[in-house]
Structures are given as structure tokens and as C-alpha cells.
Amino acid sequence: ARLVVLVSGSGTNLQALLDAIAADPDGYGAEIVAVGADRDDIAGLERAERAGLPTFVRKVKDHASREEWDRALTEATAAYTPDLVISAGFMKILGKEFLARFGGRIVNTHPALLPSFPGARGVRDALAHGVKVTGCTVHFVDDGVDTGPIIAQGVVEVRDEDDEAALHERIKEVERSLLVEVVGRLARHGYRIEGRKVHVGE
Ligand code: GRF
Numbered sequence: 312a313r314l315v316v317l318v319s320g321s322g323t324n325l326q327a328l329l330d331a332i333a334a335d336p337d338g339y340g341a342e343i344v345a346v347g348a349d350r351d352d353i354a355g356l357e358r359a360e361r362a363g364l365p366t367f368v369r370k371v372k373d374h375a376s377r378e379e380w381d382r383a384l385t386e387a388t389a390a391y392t393p394d395l396v397i398s399a400g401f402m403k404i405l406g407k408e409f410l411a412r413f414g415g416r417i418v419n420t421h422p423a424l425l426p427s428f429p430g431a432r433g434v435r436d437a438l439a440h441g442v443k444v445t446g447c448t449v450h451f452v453d454d455g456v457d458t459g460p461i462i463a464q465g466v467v468e469v470r471d472e473d474d475e476a477a478l479h480e481r482i483k484e485v486e487r488s489l490l491v492e493v494v495g496r497l498a499r500h501g502y503r504i505e506g507r508k509v510h511v512g513e
Contacts, residue, residue: 312341312498315393317401318348322355324399324420327487328494329362340499345391347384349403365391371403381406388413397494398452402431410454415504417452418497420490422482424448424464429457434479437469444468445478447486449493451504460507462497465489 316325325346332339346359346366359366367387374380385408388396398405398419405417423433425448428440437445446466453459465485469478500512 312394313344313392314341314395314397314494314498315345315347315388315391316343316359316397316399317388318346318353318355318359318399319350319402320353320355320400322346322353322358322400323483324397324487324490325355326358327491328397328399329358331491331495339495341395341494344393345388347388349384349401355400377406378408381408385409385412395494395497397490399490404456405452407454410452414453415451418462418490418494419450419452419457419459420486421448421450421457422479422486424466425450425457425461433457434482435475438473438475438478442469445482447482447489449486449489451509460504460509462502462509462511463489463493 316328318325328343332342343364346364348356348368349370351368356366369380369384369387371377371380374383389412396413396417398417421433423437424446428436444466446464448461449463450461451459467482467485496511503510
């Protein structure tokens with residue numbers, strides 16, 4: 312399967328996918344064909360360039376409207392004819408055109424146990440709420456924010472001494488391996504989405 316990965320930051324989820332594919336290029340069942348971002352000078356793009364991958368950047372502020380940006384991001388992504396789009400720490404809400412083009416084939420990873428703590432501050436919100444366990448969720452993207460059908464989740468315990476950074480780092484350790492496992496399974500076995508249920512490889 313052809314993957315386009317979208318990033319906005321350090322790109323450690325991207326790196327986990329790159330490492331898994333490099334470790335088993337024939338068996339993993341997917342290849343990353345391009346990496347897209349909504350901003351420049353992020354480690355995620357450096358990781359892509361180091362891996363010799365094509366990259367593209369589409370910044371909202373470079374476009375006359377959010378719709379124009381959405382269209383530009385859609386076209387830039389479509390140029391690589393992806394089978395799956397992986398949003399790995401991509402911090403923008405994908406627009407109508409992107410969803411129309413790639414809906415049902417966009418996988419997102421979120422650092423909380425959805426439906427709890429959706430949005431851009433899931434780790435901070437979980438910590439502030441005082442939960443004893445949190446975790447991460449890999450799900451398909453629908454037209455809501457972090458509301459699409461859940462594929463897999465991983466649990467991470469919250470420690471008394473945790474601050475947001477420490478907890479997020481511990482979540483990311485689980486998240487990276489969960490994303491690698493899920494993307495490989497979807498790529499190798501195929502999947503069906505029925506309402507909120509995801510059937511893999513049946
Ligand atoms: C991940 O925890 C992702 O779920 C969240 O931001 C983080 C991105 O990390 N949205 P990285 O850029 O993959 O290192």
C-alpha cells in the first residue's frame with residue numbers, strides 16, 4: 312500500500328513507520344511515498360528528507376481561505392496516489408475536499424482514549440481531569456474532530472509525578488508501536504468500515 316504521511320511536529324510517529332518498513336520492506340506491506348506538512352522547519356520534514364522521501368508543505372496562511380488551503384493540500388496529497396493517508400501528529404482539521412477525496416482511507420493517531428479528551432490538548436486535559444489511566448487511539452478520520460471509527464487503543468497509566476511532557480512521551484511510546492501495528496495490518500489484510508465498527512482482514 313502507498314502511504315502519504317502528514318506531520319506538524321517532531322515526526323516520531325513517522326520515524327516509527329519508516330523504521331518498521333526499513334526493517335521489513337517486503338513483509339510490512341506498505342511504503343511511504345511522500346510526507347506532507349502544514350509548516351516548514353519541523354523535525355518531521357527533516358526525517359522525511361533524511362529517508363530520501365518527497366515532501367510538500369501547504370501553510371494555511373499562504374492561501375486566501377481555509378477552503379483554498381484544503382484544496383491545495385488535497386491536490387498535493389493526491390499527486391502521490393496514496394492508498395492510505397496517515398495523519399501522525401498533523402495539527403490541522405482536514406477540510407471537506409480532503410475528506411471527500413480520501414474519506415475512509417485517512418488514519419489518525421490521538422494521544423488519549425477517545426471519545427475522552429479529543430482535540431489538540433488531549434494529554435493536558437486528561438492530566439488536568441485526574442484520570443488514572445489514559446492512552447492513545449488510532450482511528451479513521453471522519454468529518455468530526457477525533458470522532459471517526461476506532462481501530463485500536465493502547466492504555467497508559469498516569470503517575471502522580473507526571474507533567475504533560477512526561478506523560479505525553481510515555482503515551483507516544485505506546486502510540487508509535489500501535490500505529491505501526493495497525494497500519495501494517497490495514498495494508499496487508501485490507502479492512503471494511505461498517506458504521507463505527509472497523510473490520511480488518513475479514
Ligand atoms: C502525537 O502524540 C500525536 O498523537 C499528537 O501529537 C504527537 C505527534 O508526535 N497529535 P510526532 O510529531 O509524531 O512525534
